[in-house]
Amino acid sequence: MSDRRPAAEDPRTYIESEVIMSAVRVVAPFVLTFGLFVTFHGADSPGGGFQGGALIGVVVLMLAFAFGIDPTRQWLGSWVVTAVAALGVAVFAAIGFGSVALGGGFLEYVRYPLETPTKLGIEAVEIGGIALIVAGVIVGLFFLTAAGPQEAEP
Amino acid sequence: MIEYVAYALAVFVVLTAVATALLRDVLAAIVLFGAYSLGMALLYTLLLAPDVGLTEAVIGAGVTTLLLLLTIARTVRPSGDRTAERVDPRALFACGALAVVFGLTLPGLPAVGDPNAPIVSYEAVTGYYLSNSYADTGVENTVTAVLAAYRGFDTFGEATVVFGAGVATLVVLRREVLT
Structure with a gap:
């Protein structure tokens, strides 16, 4: 749990708009589905972890844009976004160094005792690594830009 | 058209x-x-x-x-x-x-899509990827195959740079979590 005070909502940054809220309510499920499709189908169609992760992150940005940044931040919890981004790096590194541990080179997928090691390895890196990192960092940058710098303790 | x-x-x-x-x-x-x-x-x-x-x-x-x-x-x-x-x-x-x-x-x-353009016809790189990526990796999207398999180490670097950008923003704004 974070000990920082929640940033005061600047009245100019959020105006409750029925049009924007309705539009986001309709569009968000489709964007999320498209993001998941681009992520999980990136090996066989245009896209991949970066584009799909960015789309998934944008869903959170849209929700924050429509329903207010602070409520969205509280809904997400204080450490979820950081954990998602860090987990992405950990997964990518684990897959990369896992093949080193099995006696191969970095990301040498064929060292993994699986039926189609390279295809599965690529998908694991795209879905469990890159998509998580990109989604986490995009959402994080958005919230950080909205919150601004932490004021020094008095 | x-x-x-x-x-x-x-x-x-x-x-x-x-x-x-x-x-x-x-x-x-x-x-x-x-x-x-x-x-x-x-x-x-x-x-x-x-x-x-x-x-x-x-x-x-x-x-x-x-x-x-x-x-x-x-x-x-x-x-x-x-x-x-x-x-x-x-x-x-x-x-x-x-x-x-x-x-x-x-x-x-070269014209867009020209099959004789050097970037396409250079067999050692692009030509190799286009002809062998499916056999090598089992992945249909050659771009993904290059990014995550042939150039996987570079992509790992790029992914950590993205993560590092988030961490750098945390440092600049003196905050502790990305939310």
Whole structure:
């Protein structure tokens, strides 16, 4: 749990708009589905972890844009976004160094005792690594830009 | 038919880019910059680079616009009635000269989709990927195969750089979590 005070909502940054809220309510499920499709189908169609992760992150940005940044931040919890981004790096590194541990080179997928090691390895890196990192960092940058710098303790 | 769409998009992109640079109202400039990114995304897709088009649409038109909007919400509007920014003749000359120099290289580029273009026909790299990536990796999207398998180490570096950018922002803003 974070000990920082929640940033005061600047009245100019959020105006409750029925049009924007309705539009986001309709569009968000489709964007999320498209993001998941681009992520999980990136090996066989245009896209991949970066584009799909960015789309998934944008869903959170849209929700924050429509329903207010602070409520969205509280809904997400204080450490979820950081954990998602860090987990992405950990997964990518684990897959990369896992093949080193099995006696191969970095990301040498064929060292993994699986039926189609390279295809599965690529998908694991795209879905469990890159998509998580990109989604986490995009959402994080958005919230950080909205919150601004932490004021020094008095 | 489709090339006229591409020409129209190219004109649109140039116009929005110039307007973004000249407009004095930052909010209008940001909206136009989003339109510029959307035009670029469509153009990339027309030029058969859907992976790049997707990235441009999400990051360029979507995320960047939102981040810029968040940033100007903390600033004040410039005073005065002028719509356009004053143009510095020296800056205009430098930009124009750069555009002319880049424009002069255009005739040297191969046509889009030309199978004899060096980047495609060079067997040691592109040709190798195009003919062997499916057999090597079992992945149909050659771009993904190159990014995550052939150049996987580079991609690991890039992914950590993205993560590092988030951490650097935390340090600059003296915060502890990304929310």
